[in-house]
Amino acid sequence: MPIKSYLAHPVSGQKEELIMALRNLKQCEVVPAENQNILAVVTDTSDEKEEQILKEKIEAINSLKLLSLVSGFNTPHN
């Protein structure tokens, strides 16, 4: 059950669009920086396959310029 965190850099002027697009993905938690053009993103999925599909969805968002992985954790199933 992976939990990963990323830094998402929006295309210039499209920070709000990126926040909306990411918040529409139910496995994503988004915290935008208040004074910089960057978002902290945490993804919470049930397995690596779902994580990979989610990552592809994120990378397909037009307002996203760059997605960089910060940390990855794996928690055991119940």
Place this chain on the structure above:
Amino acid sequence: MDQSVTNRRSFIKKMAMLSAMTAAASMFPGILFASEQEKGIPKGANLDWKKGPCRFCGVGCGILVGTENGKAVAVKGDPNSSVNKGLLCVKGYHQTMCIQSKDRLKHALVKKNGKYVETPLAEALDIVANKMKTTIAQHGKDSVAMYTSGQSTIPEGYVASKLMKGAIGTNNLDCNARLCMASAVTGFLTTFGADEPMGCYEDIDHADYFITWGNNMAEMHPVLFSRMLEQKSRRDVKIIDFATRTTRSSTASDRSILFEPQTDLAIANAICYEIIKNKWVNKSFVEKHCNFSKGITNMGYGLEDNYEFTDKPEKINFEAYKEFLKDYSPEKVSKYSKVSVMDIKYLASIYGDPNKKVVSYWCMGVNQHTRGTWMNNLIYNIHLLTGKISKPGDGPFSLTGQPSACGTAREVGTFTHKLPHGVVMNQKDRELAAKIWKVPVEKIPSKPTYHATEMFRAVDRGEIKFIWTQATNPLVSLPKTGRYRPAMEKESCFVVVSDVFPTPTSDVADVILPAAWHIEKSGLYGNSERRTQHWDKMVEAPGEATADAWMFIEVAKRMGYGDLFPYSKENHVEEIYNEYRQFHEGSKHGMAPLEVLKKESGAIWPYVEGKSTQWRFNAKYDPACSNGEAFHFYGKPDGKAVIWQRPFEDAPEKPDAEYPFWLNTGRVIEHWHTGSMTRRIPVLHQAMPNAYVEFHPDDAKALGVRNGENIKVTSRRGYCVLPASINERGLPTKGQVFVPFFDENMLINDVTLDAFCPISKEPDYKKCAVKVEKA
């Protein structure tokens, strides 16, 4: 999912979010997520936030630790702390995660027939006390030693000093701060007669220029560096990075100037030469407030056992000093420093501009130097000649590495020569200590004994038969560990180690005592800007883990010194601090009362009539100034600071045909010193799992070395194998390699040289000669 799994998952999500935020903070200093941090805390959590200082460097950031059901579950920056204003670095955010490590030392371990046996703490303390007593009875009081830490709390350092110097009557007490800022101390004492910086962090808000001398602040003091970058984004402020290696600090600075190792001595003199030549000297300031002196040169490097040195200061005049500087014209110095004449003149012009405020920052690059005291003196010379000192935004500022290197090591005085006020050599200081400690003054010896390096040499020679280390890991952090590891393994010395986790040092111990981590006990730390900070115990320590101060007290009682240590287990921190404060009464070093420190995020000493003193020696801010002038350097009997004539001298070991590279060692942002705590924090360990050897790309190409390839780094003392790193974290100059020292599996200190500054006795970890080859 059951509740515990849900909670754990929420916790991990929160940590993942914090990792992202802190990564962002390293890229965008000053970035704000602050209001969001609390939103990340699990819903329904009933957190109790308690204030304290961060555990992981000398900056002394204020933290708030969120506890729930007796566990620390979150950390955030304290917005009320003027040090960090709510910011934290990656280590700060994750610090409490280490205390839950599976291999945490929870019980005392006593070595029996070659194996460690879990032993009740009371029994282990009996063994320690008995061993100390019998060793003293058989071999004399100077056969026992204690080696403590700049991570020890103020009460811990105080009790250690009282036990060794006041009760037992030996000066065999030194600490790991000897390895990181002893040169800063001797620099302050020789120039000003009073230790610790005259300014404070608020200088950052006023300066026009920051000049960092061999100091990678972006990684080692990231919150202060963030504050500097924030100023840069707001107003016309410039950062000049002056170093031997290109780092994150260099790339974030306005100018990066690289110099050949050891030649900082010559360049500092060249700056003074230019200041005088261009008539940038603040004549009235120098005439009123400065003397000129010179000392002994060609002092040696302390490479031989039992090395001793005492400087003999001799007064000179301005003209003699000016004459001396003729050897340091930019044109002459440029030839061997590899710094262009233009860059030397540029640096001098910054200091020389009367309309610009300049702060100089330095830490290990200047202090871990075989002429570390001299380098400190030389930076002070620049500020004294120009009068840029003791004013908001103008001043030299020596940064520390450990959370209480100032508060404990320097102020309490856990060095062989120190007392809580003054030095053992001074009769009046011994009398004051004897009075407060309630011991006969004859009990306190007047002669210092072993500084850190010499202490472990004495273990090797068999002179020290018992050593107790606390909150430190010398078998990773000492230079030339290849000598000192076998020394500590010898039967001739009984080794006691107090620590939170097993380390290579505890591996050689006869008794291991389980120590409480900082938030598991109450305490006080003192940071780089003379700020004393108090915290209350936040969570219970596991098993029998106990505060070091209390273990010292228990041993003292068992040795028959109970009457000198009449403290209660519940309130010993408060009782000890109140006793200790008596040493510093007065306007020059008065400490804030505990009730103030409990309420506020620290107070800066001298604390006089309810107020911190932010700039010492300046009559406008410092009530201790009494000479009727604008400035008063009252640490010296005549109230004047000293401009020292200190020459350039070579390093003891330079690259040659057999060992053609300089070796420079240091730290990385993810790890705290020897990594015993931060390597147990998964986020930090994953981010930086092992050490490496950094190459300049041209050297790597010439040697055919590729990234990640295993390289053997060899000196005349030993070798270490590490993966190569090219164009990654940092970029050494050609002919130099850099290795971080946090990794106990890749012990680069087997390779380093145990040469030290003859005045401060601080080793030089930045320069020795090595060869490199594919492993």
